[in-house]
Amino acid sequence: MKIQKIKNRGILFTHDDLDWDLNIYLIKGRKNNYVIDTGLGSLSIDHIKRYIEDDNRKTIVINTHYHWDHVWGNGSFKDCMIISHKLCRDMILSKWENMMNKNNNYCFGKVEMYLPNLVFQNELYFTEDKIRLFHTPGHTLDSISILDEEDKVLVLADNIGDNMNEIVPSIYCEKEVYIRTLEKYQNMDFDICISGHNKVLQKNVIGEILDIL
Ligand SMILES: [Zn+2]
Numbered sequence: 001m002k003i004q005k006i007k008n009r010g011i012l013f014t015h016d017d018l019d020w021d022l023n024i025y026l027i028k029g030r031k032n033n034y035v036i037d038t039g040l041g042s043l044s045i046d047h048i049k050r051y052i053e054d055d056n057r058k059t060i061v062i063n064t065h066y067h068w069d070h071v072w073g074n075g076s077f078k079d080c081m082i083i084s085h086k087l088c089r090d091m092i093l094s095k096w097e098n099m100m101n102k103n104n105n106y107c108f109g110k111v112e113m114y115l116p117n118l119v120f121q122n123e124l125y126f127t128e129d130k131i132r133l134f135h136t137p138g139h140t141l142d143s144i145s146i147l148d149e150e151d152k153v154l155v156l157a158d159n160i161g162d163n164m165n166e167i168v169p170s171i172y173c174e175k176e177v178y179i180r181t182l183e184k185y186q187n188m189d190f191d192i193c194i195s196g197h198n199k200v201l202q203k204n205v206i207g208e209i210l211d212i213l
Contacts, residue, residue, distance in 0.1 A: 001016075001047050003047075006200065007153060010027055010153055021162075021197050021199075022040070023196055026051070030129055031057065032058045032059070032060045033052050033060065034126075035061045035062070038071055039070070040107060044073045045073040045076040046109070059080050060083065060126075061077045062144075065142050067099070071092055072107065075111070078114060082116045082117050083133065084142070085135055088119070088144075120133065132149060133146050136156065138182070139159050141173050145159065154190040154194070159181060160205060
């Protein structure tokens, strides 16, 4: 597990011993800690839990989309608020078995279905921490992004491809919908992008993707 400090209050945890890198991002807000995605199971999350165990801030968990490699560790946070898009909750429910069957060799520790317990449609804003969650369909229909307005860091999960040779992600919705999401990103104030699998990137990657499309 690689751990990188990002700006003032972000910590990026990366599993770098798999076929692909897997990122989990922690924002240490004034009021809450925000854990973005839960990886492949309890062992993906243990590091992060230990990292914040002596901290008196509340832990808020966010699922960026329903895919297995982003929600399998949810069971480690049963006493927390777990937030996602409404569709994400529906899709975890309907696709769980299929995702388990196809990818069970990637389970890392204990994996159990634990659904998001707070869902939203368009946007949710944590005023004291200046953390904005908003719907950004593209990679999947339920994808959301998280803007840390104080650090000017955008967490856009799998709306960017998995590595530097593939910055365009797989898109499971209309291409136009994804382009609208990218245009929305371009109008926002941030300079660093954190994704689900890629390296830490600068804002200009959004324009690069639009050029390719
Ligand atoms: Zn995905």
